[in-house]
Amino acid sequence: MEMNMRQLHCMGEALIDLIAHTKGQSLDQVTTFERVAGGAPANVAAVVASLGGQSSLITKLGNDAFGDYLVSTLKAKGVGVEHIFRTSEANTALAFVSVKEDGDRDFSFYRNPSADLLLNEDEVKREWFNQQDIFHFGSVDLVESPMKYAHRRAIEWMTQAGGIISFDPNVRTSLWNDLDVYKQTIQEFLPFAHILKVSEEELEFITGIPEQKRAIASLFKGNVRIVLYTKGARGATIYTKDHTWEVPTFPIKVADTTGAGDAFMGGFLYQLLVNEATVSTLEPFIGRHGEEVLRFANATGALVASVKGAIDVLPTQTHVNTLLDTHSV
Template identity: 55%
Template structure:
């Protein structure tokens, strides 16, 4: 199997022990490893894909903790340098009664933003590898240039590029800066995952179907549209496929979208997807891939945290068997 490389942030999520409180009213938190690219890498690794994270950590106790947790999750950490120039990033989360979240981030900058393009080795990438990234680390920083170099390198090697905008507006000076960065990088991806909460913000188009088709430009061959508990849809130039969600007891939605992406990319690697055969692989295996990804995301919401809440393949199979969600 080829390798998944996720590039971007890894941080500590401080998750409240109480639900239904505004962040200012939370009195106790528990720490959990987080950051969307790290969550995706951990999910793919847990399901059996070779998985690496490209980021940078501070030389601090939180950085030590994250390295240990990533290694425990099966993620290759050989390409994570450490720095004294910034601390490891932190995010404080408040949970609403329905498990949805609000965030407060501490990074000005955090160590991950200091990963430079000189620290990206193009020789890492091979044909059939997948590079996955989000928008959180596309703010103006050395890390933004590192993304550009990594994308060029994986494309030159014959690999796939996956992009999940994962919009986090509190991290940007203004909404327009966030949107511009997303629209600059989106056409460089072969596969785009976008949620129902992000679609109109990114595209400026109110009608979902029109908006989704507008994303099929540049190198984009497929768009995966996630709708929370209502499941997901796959759009290609040749049509649309729908896969319903699963009913679970939602405790915390942190990392659910990342668990979905990790499960989906695991299946792409399993099927030997490449830029040349991506559409054919998706058309042949979309049912299994969407069911698995939906179950992966759903089960992650039944526990607190992201990496610590990832289900096993056996648990995913049990859920798929028990609810028999058709694709």
């Protein structure tokens, strides 16, 4: 099948989420945690693989048991692990997560630095990237580190190859000592992306503009063609410079929002892969299929939010299609 030649490359953190067993407790109250594989880029790669697409993760993990667990978990989901490097210089990152009654989360990260931040630019190879591929990244691993420059190198290779670049800042303010530097870093990388995903909680932080319409308009700079604006339980909107498509979310009982935004992103990028969208056909494709693609992405995100954990509980295309059929418009 032609689609198997097209690949999503995700770059950034793969880590262990230690999720509180009991809802509604703050981290200082939690006594037991459940280990699950996590990290936004890893989640997105796993979603695409679970749906039947081809994906790989570019990162570095510690030579430790947690690193072994992440590699075997991703491999079992069908994610390409040939670009996952290992090191003894640092440990695999951990994130302790407490879950509020409404399914939202608080994080405490253990990485100072973690192994993922030690991936260096010379380890990123030009031949990995092709015109028909998609490169996806976030902002968590753009802190001042070798990994930041590895991102720059990957973006450079993908831009030269002519493939689609996707950026989900996935803001985690607790990981940055200086929030002004964080905003500047997001703004620095933003123009390289053709697709940008922003949640309503992140919009003002990223743009510095309180008014939603103006804030979203300000995101269309550099290469940005598509803005995905997610609103949690109130659905999502696709913006191009000239049009919008809005779709409500699916009525599900939220168990844990961990990975739901990543699942939404994975569902969206999977649709681009399977429909062979390219940089030049991206806007015409969304023009014809925006609502349909958004419903698929929303359904993927909703299914992940309905269960605890992320990579361990990903939906297949059959699950997504069943939800779409159940709530057909």
